[in-house]
Amino acid sequence: xxxxxxxxxxxxxxxxxxxxxxxxxxVRTEIFEGRLVGGQRLPQDDIAESVGVSRxxxxxxxxxxxxxxxxxxxxxxxxxxxxxDEQAVLDRxxxxxxxxxxxxxxxxxxxxxxxxxxLRRLALDLARPSGAKPFERANGAYMSxxxxxxxxxxxxxxxxxxxxxxxxxFFVTVPKSxxxxxxxxxxxxxxxxxxxxxxxxxxxxxxxxxxxxxxxAVMHARHARAATAQA
Amino acid sequence: xxxxxxxxxxxxxxxxxxxxxxxxxRRLIMSGELVKGERLRQEDLAEELGVSRxxxxxxxxxxxxxxxxxxxxxxxxxxxxxxxxxIGDHYELRGLVFGLLARRVVETATDEDVKVLSALAAEMKxxxxxxxxxxxxxxxxxxxxxxxxxxxxxxALLVTPAIMHHDFYEFVPTGRKNQEAGxxxxxxxxxxxxxxxxxxxxxxMLRRQGQAVLAAFTASGVVGGQ
Numbered sequence: 001x002x003x004x005x006x007x008x009x010x011x012x013x014x015x016x017x018x019x020x021x022x023x024x025x026x027v028r029t030e031i032f033e034g035r036l037v038g039g040q041r042l043p044q045d046d047i048a049e050s051v052g053v054s055r056x057x058x059x060x061x062x063x064x065x066x067x068x069x070x071x072x073x074x075x076x077x078x079x080x081x082x083x084x085d086e087q088a089v090l091d092r093x094x095x096x097x098x099x100x101x102x103x104x105x106x107x108x109x110x111x112x113x114x115x116x117x118x119l120r121r122l123a124l125d126l127a128r129p130s131g132a133k134p135f136e137r138a139n140g141a142y143m144s145x146x147x148x149x150x151x152x153x154x155x156x157x158x159x160x161x162x163x164x165x166x167x168x169x170f171f172v173t174v175p176k177s178x179x180x181x182x183x184x185x186x187x188x189x190x191x192x193x194x195x196x197x198x199x200x201x202x203x204x205x206x207x208x209x210x211x212x213x214x215x216x217a218v219m220h221a222r223h224a225r226a227a228t229a230q231a
Numbered sequence: 232x233x234x235x236x237x238x239x240x241x242x243x244x245x246x247x248x249x250x251x252x253x254x255x256x257r258r259l260i261m262s263g264e265l266v267k268g269e270r271l272r273q274e275d276l277a278e279e280l281g282v283s284r285x286x287x288x289x290x291x292x293x294x295x296x297x298x299x300x301x302x303x304x305x306x307x308x309x310x311x312x313x314x315x316x317x318i319g320d321h322y323e324l325r326g327l328v329f330g331l332l333a334r335r336v337v338e339t340a341t342d343e344d345v346k347v348l349s350a351l352a353a354e355m356k357x358x359x360x361x362x363x364x365x366x367x368x369x370x371x372x373x374x375x376x377x378x379x380x381x382x383x384x385x386x387a388l389l390v391t392p393a394i395m396h397h398d399f400y401e402f403v404p405t406g407r408k409n410q411e412a413g414x415x416x417x418x419x420x421x422x423x424x425x426x427x428x429x430x431x432x433x434x435x436m437l438r439r440q441g442q443a444v445l446a447a448f449t450a451s452g453v454v455g456g457q
Contacts, residue, residue: 018304020292060292067296069386075247082382091331091383098327106320153311154320154391157298161390 011051020060023051027065029167031084034223038083042071067161084165089219090212092165097208099159100143101201104188106150108197115149116192123189126182132171135178139171142185166215174218180210248282252290255280260299260310261318261394261448271300271308297390315445322441325391326434328384333429335379337421344378345421352414361400364407371414394444403447409439 013022027047030036044058051058062079065071069092071079082088111119122142130138147155166173171181184207191199256276259265277287295302302308340348351371358364376385393399400406413436420428 060289063289063292064296067293067386067389069383072382072386082386087381088383091335091381094331095328095383095387098331099324102324102327152316152320154298154317154324157296157311158324158387158390160298161296162387 018060019053019057020064023047023053023057023061024064024068025167026051027061028068028070028165031070031081032165032167032219032222034219034226036081038081038085040081041077042079042081044078064161084219086216089165089215090209092162093208093212093215094205095162096211097205098201099155099162100146100208101204103147103150103152103155104192104200104204105197106152106155107146108192108195108200110151111149119145119149119192120189123185126185132169132175132178135181136169136171139181139185166218174211174214176214176217177211180207180214183207184210247286249286249289249293252276252280252282252286253293256290256294257299257392257394263448265310267310269310271310273308297392315449318445318448319438319441321391321394322437322444323434325388325393326437326441328387328391329433329437330430332375332379332381332384332388333417333420333433334426335381335384336375337424337426337429339380340378340421344374345418348374348378348418348421352418355414356411361407362398364410365398365400368410368414403440403443405443405446406440409436409443412436413439 011022011026013019014025017025027036027042036042042062044055044062048055048058062071062073066073066079069082069088071081073079107115107119119142122138122145125138126135126142128138147159164170171178184203187203188200188207191197191203256265256271265271271291273284273287273291277284280287291300291302291308294300295308299311300308301311336344348371351367351374355364355367355371358367376388379385400410413432416432416436417429420426420432
C-alpha cells in the first residue's frame with residue numbers, strides 16, 4: 001500500500017460520482033492490481049491521503065465496498081480486505097450469471113412487443129465486429145435495456161452493488177471476453193426470441209462462468225508482473 | 232432491546248446503530264408507510280430513533296446501495312418505491328444467492344458440519360416459541376454462511392437482506408412451515424451431496440417465503456391495494 005501514495009494518480013471523482021464513489025473505485029483498483037491483499041486491514045488513513053480526502057468519504061466508501069464483497073467490517077476492529085482469489089471471482093460471476101438470468105426471465109414475462117423489437121435491434125449491434133470500446137458501449141446498451149425491460153426495482157438495486165470486479169473497461173482488460181460476450185448475447189437473444197426462459201438462464205450462467213475463467217487468467221498475469229516489479 | 236416483552240438472548244449479535252436505522256427504514260418502505268418518491272427526513276428520523284445524524288446518513292448510503300432509496304448529494308434521499316412485484320422479486324433474488332451458498336455447502340461440508348446443521352434443524356423443529364425459532368434459524372443461516380466460506384456470496388446477502396427478524400414468524404403465518412420444510416429439503420440434499428437439489432431447495436423455500444410475505448402484507452392492507 002505504501003506504493004499507492006507515490007503513484008501519480010488522478011483520483012478526482014468522475015462526472016456523476018461522489019467523493020466516496022471515487023474512493024471506492026480507488027480501493028477496488030488497489031485490490032485488483034494486488035497492492036491491497038486479502039486479510040489485510042484497510043489502511044483508511046493512507047487511502048484518505050492518497051485520494052486527498054478526509055476520513056468521512058472513506059468510511060462511506062467502506063459501506064458500499066462491504067456490500068460489494070470487497071471488504072468485511074468487524075465491529076471495533078475496522079475493515080479487512082476479502083481475498084480476490086479464484087473462488088471470489090467464480091462466485092462473483094456466478095452471481096452475475098444468476099442476476100442476468102433473472103433479468104431475462106422477468107423481461108420475457110413483462111416486456112411489450114415493441115420492447116422485444118428494441119432488444120433484438122440492440123443484439124444486432126453487438127454482432128458487428130468492433131474494438132473493445134465500441135463493443136463495451138453496445139454491450140452496455142443491450143444489458144441495461146434488458147435490465148430496464150425486466151421492470152424490477154429490486155434487481156436494479158442488487159446490480160448496483162454487484163460492482164464490476166475488473167476496474168475500467170472490462171473488454172480492454174479482458175480482451176478474450178469480447179468473443180464470449182458476443183456469442184453469449186447472440187445465444188441469449190435466440191432464447192428470448194424462442195420464449196425459452198430456462199435456456200436464457202443457462203446461457204447467462206454459462207457465459208459469466210467463461211468470463212470468470214478469463215478474469216482469473218488476467219489476474220494471474222498481473223500479479224506475476226506486480227511481484228516482479230516489487231522484487 | 233426487547234421484543235415482545237422479552238429480552239433477546241445474549242448470543243444474538245448486537246447490531247450497530249446504523250444497521251438498526253437501516254432495518255427500521257426498510258420496514259417503513261415494506262409496510263407502505265414510506266411511499267415511492269417520498270423524501271426521507273434525516274433530522275426527523277434521527278430524533279425519532281434517538282440517534283445522531285451519522286448513523287442515519289450511513290444507513291441511507293447502505294440503503295442506496297441496496298436499491299431501497301435513491302440518494303443524490305444535492306437532492307437528498309428518496310424512496311425508490313415498492314410494489315407487490317418488488318416483494319416477490321426480493322425473495323426470488325435472495326433465493327438465487329442462497330442457492331449458490333447451498334451449492335458451496337454441498338461442496339465443502341464435512342461430516343462434522345452436517346452434524347451441526349442437523350442439530351440446529353432439530354432444535355428449530357422442537358421449539359414452540361416463534362421468536363426462539365427465528366433466533367435458531369438465524370444461527371442456522373450463520374452456520375450455512377460459515378460452511379460455504381464465500382465472502383462474495385455473503386456480501387450479496389447484505390444486499391438481499393431478510394426484511395424482518397424476530398417477529399417474522401408471527402407476522403407471516405405460514406412462514407415457519409415453509410422454513411422448516413425448506414431447511415429439511417436442503418439438509419437431505421447436503422447429505423446426498425447433491426448441489427442441484429440443495430440449490431433448488433433454497434430457491435423454492437425463498438420463493439414460498441416471498442409469496443407468504445406478500446400475502447401477509449396484502450392481508451394487513453398495505454401492498455397491492457389497487
